[in-house]
Amino acid sequence: KVIAHRDSVEKDVHAYLSLSDAKALEKAAEVDAKIAAGEEISDLAGIPGAIKDNICISGETCTAASRMLEHWVAPYDATVIEKLKQQDFISIGKTNMDEFAMGSSTENSAFGPTRNPWNLDYVPGGSSGGSAAAVAAIEAVWALGSDTGGSIRQPASFNGIVGLKPTYGLVSRYGLLAFASSLDQIGGLTKDVTDAAILLNAIAGYDAKDSTSIPQDKKDYKKALVNNVKGMKIGVPREFFGEGIKPETKEAVKKALAFYEKEGAELVDVSIPHINSGVSVYYIIAPAEASSNLARYDGVGFGYRAEGKDIIDMYIKTRSTGFGEEVKRRIMLGNYVLSAGYYDAYYLKALKVRTLLKQEFDEVYKSCDVIAAPSASGTSFKFGAFSDPLSLYMEDICTVPVNLIGAPSISIPVGFHEGMPLGMQLIGKPLGEETIIQAAYTFE
Numbered sequence: 001k002v003i004a005h006r007d008s009v010e011k012d013v014h015a016y017l018s019l020s021d022a023k024a025l026e027k028a029a030e031v032d033a034k035i036a037a038g039e040e041i042s043d044l045a046g047i048p049g050a051i052k053d054n055i056c057i058s059g060e061t062c063t064a065a066s067r068m069l070e071h072w073v074a075p076y077d078a079t080v081i082e083k084l085k086q087q088d089f090i091s092i093g094k095t096n097m098d099e100f101a102m103g104s105s106t107e108n109s110a111f112g113p114t115r116n117p118w119n120l121d122y123v124p125g126g127s128s129g130g131s132a133a134a135v136a137a138i139e140a141v142w143a144l145g146s147d148t149g150g151s152i153r154q155p156a157s158f159n160g161i162v163g164l165k166p167t168y169g170l171v172s173r174y175g176l177l178a179f180a181s182s183l184d185q186i187g188g189l190t191k192d193v194t195d196a197a198i199l200l201n202a203i204a205g206y207d208a209k210d211s212t213s214i215p216q217d218k219k220d221y222k223k224a225l226v227n228n229v230k231g232m233k234i235g236v237p238r239e240f241f242g243e244g245i246k247p248e249t250k251e252a253v254k255k256a257l258a259f260y261e262k263e264g265a266e267l268v269d270v271s272i273p274h275i276n277s278g279v280s281v282y283y284i285i286a287p288a289e290a291s292s293n294l295a296r297y298d299g300v301g302f303g304y305r306a307e308g309k310d311i312i313d314m315y316i317k318t319r320s321t322g323f324g325e326e327v328k329r330r331i332m333l334g335n336y337v338l339s340a341g342y343y344d345a346y347y348l349k350a351l352k353v354r355t356l357l358k359q360e361f362d363e364v365y366k367s368c369d370v371i372a373a374p375s376a377s378g379t380s381f382k383f384g385a386f387s388d389p390l391s392l393y394m395e396d397i398c399t400v401p402v403n404l405i406g407a408p409s410i411s412i413p414v415g416f417h418e419g420m421p422l423g424m425q426l427i428g429k430p431l432g433e434e435t436i437i438q439a440a441y442t443f444e
């Protein structure tokens with residue numbers, strides 16, 4: 001049924017880059033047989049999902065929405081896929097995204113944009129725009145995305161669904177095409193908080209193949225699906241409610257916070273001054289790491305190769321024609337901030353401010369269990385609304401601070417403005433997924 005529905009709306013939405021119906025139907029029959037035989041099945045077994053096209057599934061193309069990897073077939077499974085396979089998961093396709101996860105609108109896909117199912121003139125957000133639109137349009141029941149600076153939470157917000165970015169290190173990055181390794185994290189996009197907990201159960205856990213994976217005991221996040229916020233302390237940082245945030249967003253988030261207060265939570269007015277430097281710091285660190293991570297796409301090891309008169313010419317032509325404008329902009333920016341003479345002034349300074357930001361968050365965590373913030377400055381916007389890249393970067397103000405400190409955050413729908421959804425984030429302490437799931441569940 002999901003496949004049939006997908007086929008009826010996909011020509012408008014364009015959430016997918018490739019489909020895997022034959023394999024999906026085969027798996028569904030296997031799960032049916034297990035049920036018929038009275039075997040116990042997992043929560044996710046047989047539920048059709050979709051996977052962002054920067055996560056490797058053995059034998060399937062993994063393009064990162066780039067010409068560079070248009071025909072590249074992944075030779076192995078990402079750890080999250082391996083885990084999902086153990087749960088008899090079903091993937092009905094790989095979803096569209098901004099090229100190499102660089103963007104906030106899915107307009108940077110080399111294979112055409114995804115459209116927001118609430119209104120096709122609007123962007124679905126990004127970079128996991130295909131995953132979010134697929135879930136919102138019921139073209140999949142759940143989807144995996146990746147979040148380096150907001151790419152799960154902002155599209156979740158723009159599509160009126162739930163998006164959970166886990167603590168850095170909780171979910172293995174093995175098999176996720178790297179963008180900015182100190183910030184990247186895989187997470188789920190789902191229609192509600194219960195599904196978010198189920199999906200996190202399936203993908204979380206230590207992995208020796210990811211050197212930044214956190215050794216930890218397995219938790220059951222479904223236990224956090226409790227309707228109670230009595231005594232919970234919710235920090236409300238002034239900096240997240242400044243000039244750049246639209247009045248309708250502030251109003252919707254404040255209404256949600258009033259609900260929490262009524263339910264017995266305590267709102268704490270706090271300040272995290274370096275939130276205001278978040279975008280500047282992010283747009284130095286993320287491109288710096290990207291310039292290094294993307295050096296491997298040289299026409300030799302992976303995917304696309306252009307003809308050249310010698311090897312240097314081949315490198316240049318491959319990278320000039322294989323990457324899109326935004327990816328090239330980030331690579332140049334990253335090489336610039338890492339180059340001799342500029343390293344201290346930009347990269348090193350950004351690392352120092354990142355530490356200050358972390359210290360300020362840690363201070364707030366001493367008196368708060370959760371921190372509330374908008375997921376984006378407003379609702380989704382129309383295609384082409386941001387003609388210059390810098391003003392689109394500024395849109396990431398609410399989400400990037402969370403990646404810089406590695407904390408978990410869940411975006412939940414909190415209302416509408418002119419027919420388009422608005423979202424709020426509940427940011428937890430590192431490894432505090434249970435608390436934000438509980439708070440989110442109580443609101444739902």
Ligand code: GLN
Pocket residue numbers: 101102103104126127146147148149150151152179286396
């Ligand atoms: N919008 C941000 C960027 O363009 C975040 C992207 C992401 O989280 N992958 O880098």
